[in-house]
Amino acid sequence: MAEEILREKLREEVEGLSHEEEDELLNLINRLIELSILREKRRCKELVLEFIESSGGKFRGHFR
Amino acid sequence: MSWNLSRVVVENLGGILGRRSFEFKSTVNYIKGASAAGKTSLVRAIVWGLTGAWGLKGDYQVKMGNEADLSTLLNRGSKQGSIEIAIDKKDKTLVIKREIIRRGATCKLGRCELKIISDKSEEIIQGFQQVNDKLKSELEIPYLDLAYHIIFNGEHDLLLTVLPEGATLRNYLATCFGISRYEKAWSYLGEVERDLRREYEDYRDKAEERKEASVLLEDRQRLIEKLNSERTEKMRELNDIKSQLDSMSSQLRKLDELHNQITSLEKRINDKLSRLREIMFKIQARDEDSRKERSVIEKLNKQLQDVNQHLERNRRDLNNLVDNISNLEIERNSIRKELDELIGRRDHVEEELRLLKELRERKDRLTQLESEIRNLKSELSGMQRRYHECELELKMKNKNLSKKQAALLAIENVFSWIADSPSACPVCKRAWDEELRVRSIERLNPERRRYESEVRKLKENVNTLEKELAALDNEIRDINNRISRLEWEREHQKQELSELERKMTHRAIEELNGELISLKQEIRVKTERLKEIESNLANLNAQKVELEEEIRRLERDKVGIESEIAHSHRNLERYISEISRLRLDQQAIEHEVSDLQQRLEVIRSGYDLEKHQTLMNNYQRLIKDETRLRTEVTRIEKDLETYSREVEEIRDQALEYKMFREKAAKYGDAVRLMEFVRGVIRGVAETLRDEIREIVSEDVLNFLHALGFNRIERVEIDERYRIKVQLDGIELNLDTLCEGIRNAIGIGMKLSSAKFQNFIPRLICLDGCLRLDPSKIRALIDLLMKMGVTNILITEREVTPRIRIASD
Numbered sequence: 001m002a003e004e005i006l007r008e009k010l011r012e013e014v015e016g017l018s019h020e021e022e023d024e025l026l027n028l029i030n031r032l033i034e035l036s037i038l039r040e041k042r043r044c045k046e047l048v049l050e051f052i053e054s055s056g057g058k059f060r061g062h063f064r
Numbered sequence: 065m066s067w068n069l070s071r072v073v074v075e076n077l078g079g080i081l082g083r084r085s086f087e088f089k090s091t092v093n094y095i096k097g098a099s100a101a102g103k104t105s106l107v108r109a110i111v112w113g114l115t116g117a118w119g120l121k122g123d124y125q126v127k128m129g130n131e132a133d134l135s136t137l138l139n140r141g142s143k144q145g146s147i148e149i150a151i152d153k154k155d156k157t158l159v160i161k162r163e164i165i166r167r168g169a170t171c172k173l174g175r176c177e178l179k180i181i182s183d184k185s186e187e188i189i190q191g192f193q194q195v196n197d198k199l200k201s202e203l204e205i206p207y208l209d210l211a212y213h214i215i216f217n218g219e220h221d222l223l224l225t226v227l228p229e230g231a232t233l234r235n236y237l238a239t240c241f242g243i244s245r246y247e248k249a250w251s252y253l254g255e256v257e258r259d260l261r262r263e264y265e266d267y268r269d270k271a272e273e274r275k276e277a278s279v280l281l282e283d284r285q286r287l288i289e290k291l292n293s294e295r296t297e298k299m300r301e302l303n304d305i306k307s308q309l310d311s312m313s314s315q316l317r318k319l320d321e322l323h324n325q326i327t328s329l330e331k332r333i334n335d336k337l338s339r340l341r342e343i344m345f346k347i348q349a350r351d352e353d354s355r356k357e358r359s360v361i362e363k364l365n366k367q368l369q370d371v372n373q374h375l376e377r378n379r380r381d382l383n384n385l386v387d388n389i390s391n392l393e394i395e396r397n398s399i400r401k402e403l404d405e406l407i408g409r410r411d412h413v414e415e416e417l418r419l420l421k422e423l424r425e426r427k428d429r430l431t432q433l434e435s436e437i438r439n440l441k442s443e444l445s446g447m448q449r450r451y452h453e454c455e456l457e458l459k460m461k462n463k464n465l466s467k468k469q470a471a472l473l474a475i476e477n478v479f480s481w482i483a484d485s486p487s488a489c490p491v492c493k494r495a496w497d498e499e500l501r502v503r504s505i506e507r508l509n510p511e512r513r514r515y516e517s518e519v520r521k522l523k524e525n526v527n528t529l530e531k532e533l534a535a536l537d538n539e540i541r542d543i544n545n546r547i548s549r550l551e552w553e554r555e556h557q558k559q560e561l562s563e564l565e566r567k568m569t570h571r572a573i574e575e576l577n578g579e580l581i582s583l584k585q586e587i588r589v590k591t592e593r594l595k596e597i598e599s600n601l602a603n604l605n606a607q608k609v610e611l612e613e614e615i616r617r618l619e620r621d622k623v624g625i626e627s628e629i630a631h632s633h634r635n636l637e638r639y640i641s642e643i644s645r646l647r648l649d650q651q652a653i654e655h656e657v658s659d660l661q662q663r664l665e666v667i668r669s670g671y672d673l674e675k676h677q678t679l680m681n682n683y684q685r686l687i688k689d690e691t692r693l694r695t696e697v698t699r700i701e702k703d704l705e706t707y708s709r710e711v712e713e714i715r716d717q718a719l720e721y722k723m724f725r726e727k728a729a730k731y732g733d734a735v736r737l738m739e740f741v742r743g744v745i746r747g748v749a750e751t752l753r754d755e756i757r758e759i760v761s762e763d764v765l766n767f768l769h770a771l772g773f774n775r776i777e778r779v780e781i782d783e784r785y786r787i788k789v790q791l792d793g794i795e796l797n798l799d800t801l802c803e804g805i806r807n808a809i810g811i812g813m814k815l816s817s818a819k820f821q822n823f824i825p826r827l828i829c830l831d832g833c834l835r836l837d838p839s840k841i842r843a844l845i846d847l848l849m850k851m852g853v854t855n856i857l858i859t860e861r862e863v864t865p866r867i868r869i870a871s872d
Contacts, residue, residue, distance in 0.1 A: 009751065
């Protein structure tokens, strides 16, 4: 159920995402949640920065 | 796949002391026993044995492993406790063993072991984590911490009625339903976001700091390019000027050489002429000096002549003066001799006169002494008489005094008798007649006073006489001394007088006085003459000294003038020789000057001054241009150097600007992404909370209806997580409900949570939380069994002292 709510929220926040992009973001959020529970701050930052680099700025337009 | 508890062995855990074994035979097992028999201890031990968890932290996280409240599990008086749980599965048996050991004030986990026994094999797993990991899969409990919440509903942490300290239903449900992980993630990612934002701002600030350098770099590079082209142009102009200057400089060198020769010759001629003028001036000066020196010599010769004349005259005067002085000295000596003789005669007469006077005085003194001696002797005889009289009177007074003192002593003796012997007479030993005694005393008292007075007076008279006698004695002794002294002086005067009479010439005083007057007159005349001669001599000697001094001075002057004349002669000779030498030099220089003037004329004929000037001016102008261009090139090169240095300095900063700008962009994107992620997570948590309130309300209502609480119409958890129940049309708070309904609501909420998580545990423990009638208990058991629960443990209080397991 939480997963469904998460996907629903994602769709509400960002419009025009492809299915793959949606999965990418969901994966990122879930991994961030797991790392937060483990209190891995450095890994959280690395994950976000890697995501920014690997996405090549394709999400930039969605978050502005 | 279902599983069942088959056997539990507990040793020293909770209220169970010693080792006890319990057999479980069916799905539903009642743990029965008296109060404090150990029912709850058994249930807790089973929960701990299955999950390894006991107790809740402040944030509702389960305490696992060594963090668990082991000290509340272990029996207080025991050092070691353990549990062994045997679980039957379809084809195998699991045996879980956990141990607690007390070490001092704390309790630690001991051995932890899982034995999996099948028909074919036996597997033993050791270690807390390994055992728990294996149990999760074997017992189908994916979350042991969650299982803890669900399978145990103990009396002391009864949900809704007794929550852990500080707990709220909101947070408890959030933990059970897994909302906490989203909320925690949201909060923790906030820290990550702040870190990212800080780094973004840091990079942005660094980029901003270096932005100016980047702009400046572009500007400087543009300026350097412009200055380089300007320098090339200037260098070209400079080279043109240099070639022109080279061609001009050879011509100028030749003309300069001629000009230098002319200048040099002119300078030499001028030098020679000036030297010639100097020589002529010197000759004139020396001529003048010679004239002056001659006039000086003439003047000095005249002075010398005068001095010689003076000297001769003074010497003549001195000779005359010496003759006069010697004549006066002869006369003075003869007068002195005569004066000495006259003085001798006068002294002799004066001595005779003095002796006569002394003789008279001594005779007078002798007469006076005789008279004094006589007087003193008569005084002495008077004194001696008086002494004898006083001596006689003293003897008489002493005699009288002795008599009076004897009488007084006799009276005193009588008084002492009467006083010492008051009763009887000490002589006759007869008793006193008192009247007689008093009368005697009265009669004797005036007598005693009279004698005492007389004795005192006599003593005073005796003392006075004794003092007078002593004084007379002293005076007599003194007069005797004076008489003997005067007698001695009289004898002495007599001797002196006879001596003087022997010396006397027996001339008359008048005769001696007349001779003395005539001698004194003669002496006065001679003395005055001697004084006159002495005065004349002193004058003459003074004149002589003056003349001698004058002669010495004139001689010194003469020597000085002579040396000055010699010095002037030497100067004159030196001037004459110098003049002749200077005249020779003058002739030689005049000859040289005429030669040099001839050579100058020859060189001037081959030199054009106007052409030289023009060429010089042109050359100077080009030199100025060259200097100006060189200055400009230097300035440009300096600027270039400055700009290049600036470029070098800011190049790194400009590069850093790019790097930091890129990083700032990347971190800015990261911050925005994190904001987005956190926004999504926050939205999920909020949505879940709303959903769960609805779900739990609905599930709990259905659960209560299933148990038979049909009068309850609605259960609601409001936004502030207060539970409200509508019963027979009346809305009630949780506190107003009976304990049975409250417990049922708690169990319903936990089951709802389990359903939400897709996890229905196989074991449910209901420890002291069932205050329901048997039909409702039966309905609950049926419901749980329908949900897939295969083990239900229910504790019940009864009078049996020891706990026992009873099957349903």
